[in-house]
Amino acid sequence: MIEETERIVISLPATAEYVDIVRLNLYGIASKMGFSYEEIEDMKVAVSEACNNTVLYAYKQDAGKMEITFEILTDALSITVKDEGESFEPWRQAGGVTLHEKELSEAPIGGLGFYLMQALMDDVRVETQSGQGTRVTMVRRLQRSEEKV
Amino acid sequence: MNTRKSLKFSTTTQRENGVITVSLRGELDLSAAPDFRKVMDPLVGIDDADLVLNLKELKYIDSTGIGIFLSILKARHGMNSKFYVQEVPDHIRKLFEMTGIAKFFAEQENSQ
Numbered sequence: 001m002i003e004e005t006e007r008i009v010i011s012l013p014a015t016a017e018y019v020d021i022v023r024l025n026l027y028g029i030a031s032k033m034g035f036s037y038e039e040i041e042d043m044k045v046a047v048s049e050a051c052n053n054t055v056l057y058a059y060k061q062d063a064g065k066m067e068i069t070f071e072i073l074t075d076a077l078s079i080t081v082k083d084e085g086e087s088f089e090p091w092r093q094a095g096g097v098t099l100h101e102k103e104l105s106e107a108p109i110g111g112l113g114f115y116l117m118q119a120l121m122d123d124v125r126v127e128t129q130s131g132q133g134t135r136v137t138m139v140r141r142l143q144r145s146e147e148k149v
Numbered sequence: 150m151n152t153r154k155s156l157k158f159s160t161t162t163q164r165e166n167g168v169i170t171v172s173l174r175g176e177l178d179l180s181a182a183p184d185f186r187k188v189m190d191p192l193v194g195i196d197d198a199d200l201v202l203n204l205k206e207l208k209y210i211d212s213t214g215i216g217i218f219l220s221i222l223k224a225r226h227g228m229n230s231k232f233y234v235q236e237v238p239d240h241i242r243k244l245f246e247m248t249g250i251a252k253f254f255a256e257q258e259n260s261q
């Protein structure tokens with residue numbers, strides 16, 4: 001059986017002011033698919049973290065775009081955040097740290113974003129090609145849930 | 150798009166009985182972070198009052214906001230002044246626990 005995929009693509013300026021537009025689109029799509037309120041809140045944070053990374057690091061001072069692709073699968077939502085900026089990944093190098101087991105004085109301010117993205121989604125893949133930007137693909141599987149939006 | 154920013158996120162500050170309470174409303178994300186820092190900067194150094202964030206009306210936060218909270222925790226800890234959160238919505242508490250910042254707030258709240 002061939003699995004049909006419906007795809008929604010939005011292209012936005014890679015600026016902080018547009019990240020909430022991504023969250024609004026995500027909300028609409030995920031609630032239509034039957035994800036629960038809590039699952040959608042999780043995905044909002046994960047997707048925003050990927051967008052934040054693009055806004056902060058992909059294009060340095062230059063204007064650039066971020067392209068977000070929502071793929072509606074039979075039992076999951078796949079979200080890809082793509083930029084065409086430099087392949088600079090300070091968040092990933094930070095290793096997805098958490099503050100557990102750390103004293104306040106040694107707690108790092110950065111690195112939480114990548115950790116949250118991994119913790120809140122079922123699958124996260126980061127692909128970077130020099131000169132061609134970064135593509136972050138995140139998947140959240142649809143649970144059979146009673147609490148629908 | 151500067152006008153939208155203020156609608157999306159706002160704060161109110163009040164001082165009462167040695168406690169400065171900043172109530173956050175809306176979405177504290179990357180675009181709201183500079184405004185939030187501006188509100189907090191003059192308050193962080195006040196050492197004769199506890200500094201409290203009321204998060205009851207906070208709808209969204211990510212690592213940007215949590216990072217700011219952490220830097221305030223560090224500054225207040227260095228001054229021996231309290232900084233903690235109250236009325237934290239469930240989905241935000243979950244993020245505090247996942248990242249580990251929750252224990253620092255708990256330490257502050259329970260310290261003398």
